[in-house]
């Protein structure tokens with residue numbers, strides 16, 4: 001009897017240890033560990049913008065098509081079914097709805113914090129790269145808090161203390177030609193930033209903190225000669241963040257905005273939209289290539305809202321008569337309430353649902369950052 005008791009005890013201990021091991025293995029395999037997050041926002045990129053690029057490229061492969069997962073995203077704000085970039089930027093940055101025009105505050109006026117602020121507090125590297133004025137609504141939502149998106153100089157004053165390591169975009173006059181006569185670029189220098197005024201000056205920079213504001217306000221559009229500044233700035237920021245994070249041992253969070261898709265869509269300019277979408281696709285390529293060569297990197301491609309209500313109808317009503325071409329048609333010169341596309345690539349791409357809200361993207365990114373290694 002005694003022998004049998006010992007045997008039973010040993011058996012149940014073995015089962016318990018086995019069950020514990022199995023349980024912890026399961027737990028581990030469910031926990032997604034992401035090191036770096038690259039968030040690419042196509043401002044105004046609605047459901048027909050990617051199809052229009054594919055069509056204009058004669059269906060040659062685009063980088064967008066390399067994505068592994070896709071979702072549709074609702075974009076409404078707290079006080080309007082049609083959002084602006086301030087409320088949508090705040091939702092994508094901070095994970096909370098707010099009223100149109102508000103930056104980094106909720107609808108009650110409480111300060112809310114972005115995933116860049118979180119990443120900084122976790123000791124990670126951070127970057128913002130845009131083709132617009134850096135104080136414009138979408139980038140502003142990642143570092144500033146303001147009742148109105150038009151408070152340009154107030155928004156600028158948040159940036160020197162944000163801790164963001166790499167900043168590339170436009171908007172220099174908000175920092176140098178201010179009503180309070182303060183030169184904010186001096187503050188960056190005092191905080192150890194390298195300050196550059198053309199992207200080529202970044203060629204020799206391999207690490208550290210750097211800010212480059214390459215235009216008084218927005219950078220030129222693609223149609224007006226911006227060239228490959230945005231994909232190049234994206235690659236440069238990735239190189240610097242990688243070098244910095246090798247030193248810190250932690251990953252990074254980076255936001256890049258294809259800012260001027262929105263401008264061309266407000267103008268209902270199909271040629272301009274094509275140029276900005278091709279440029280943004282090149283940015284997507286840079287980010288996806290980085291994820292390919294750096295396991296542990298997640299790339300989220302999304303939009304803040306649709307602009308223009310673009311559709312792509314046939315030129316002729318009878319399209320059984322062979323190629324009749326298409327003629328872009330626009331339902332609006334403003335934003336619309338339609339859902340926007342989101343694409344995911346790399347580690348953690350499976351973590352996102354199929355029909356989600358813009359705040360869900362920020363919440364999931366936040367969860368992955370808190371869980372990062």
Ligand SMILES: [Zn+2]
Nearest residue numbers: 044085262307
């Ligand atoms: Zn807009």
